[in-house]
Amino acid sequence: MQQYLSTLEKSWFELHQYYHFSEPQKMLNKLISAYSEKQRAYHTVQHLYECLTLLESIKPYLNDAHAVALALWFHDAVYDPKAKDNELKSAELFEQYLAADLSHQTVIKIKQWILATQKHAPTDELDLQFLLDIDLAILASSPARFVEYEQQIQQEYAWVDPEIYSVKRKEVLRHFYQTEPLYQTEYFQQSFEQRAKSNLKNIIQ
Incomplete structure (x- = not known):
């Protein structure tokens, strides 16, 4: 896991420089802890690392790369293999953590994006298309x-x-x-x- 953490930390603090989170280190620690839970084998820091690494190579294609990165950070923040509401709970956790630090419009957008990772339905929204494709990149x-x-x-x-x-x-x-x-x-x-x-x-x- 250690090989992923420095890249994840760099990604998170780049987002902090852009959004100015109120408690960046505390939130990072909570997210890393969440992605390290014992019931996870795939939905781990490895998956998060792979998503964010891929994001780096496609940033020029995106309208709001920071928002896509933030959505990736939270899209599996809550994961219980026996549950059917992981995406909803992940979206709610995102709002709970960051609603005070982001514009209302950004919160609404990223919540909708996180929810969209449940069904991967076709969308006309370019950034969301890329987000969903990144989430399925493991298949390739x-x-x-x-x-x-x-x-x-x-x-x-x-x-x-x-x-x-x-x-x-x-x-x-x-x-x-x-x-x-x-x-x-x-x-x-x-x-x-x-x-x-x-x-x-x-x-x-």
């Missing part, structure tokens, strides 16, 4: 990382009967495989789509 990772990702997800659902899990997981992956296009932005469609579909095909066959 290297074959070794993709295998690790699948193992991590399975670990988070270890409480589910293995046979039921296998069926349900393939349903989820088949849905991704059959979604045309899988990614919403042209950038991701050109750079990630083919690799993601190849990874998915190998699993669902």
Whole structure:
């Protein structure tokens, strides 16, 4: 985990320089603690690090890169594999932590973005399209990382009967495989789509 923390800290304090958080270190500590909870195997600081690292390379395409980064920081801040309201609770936690530090308009926007990571529905909002694509970029990772990702997800659902899990997981992956296009932005469609579909095909066959 240590290899991720310096990058995450740098990202967080860049946001602090822009937004001027009232308690930046305290909030950072709480978020790192949240992403390090024992029920997590995939939705961890590793996932957060991978999202924010990818964000760095696409900042020029975004209208409000700071808001996208902040949404990424909070999009899995609450994660219980047995719950169905993680995104809602993550959005509420974001508001609880930062409503006093941000404009009302920014709070509303980022809350809506966090909620959108639940269903990944198509949107015309460019920054949100990129946010959702970043969240699914893991599907286009290297074959070794993709295998690790699948193992991590399975670990988070270890409480589910293995046979039921296998069926349900393939349903989820088949849905991704059959979604045309899988990614919403042209950038991701050109750079990630083919690799993601190849990874998915190998699993669902």
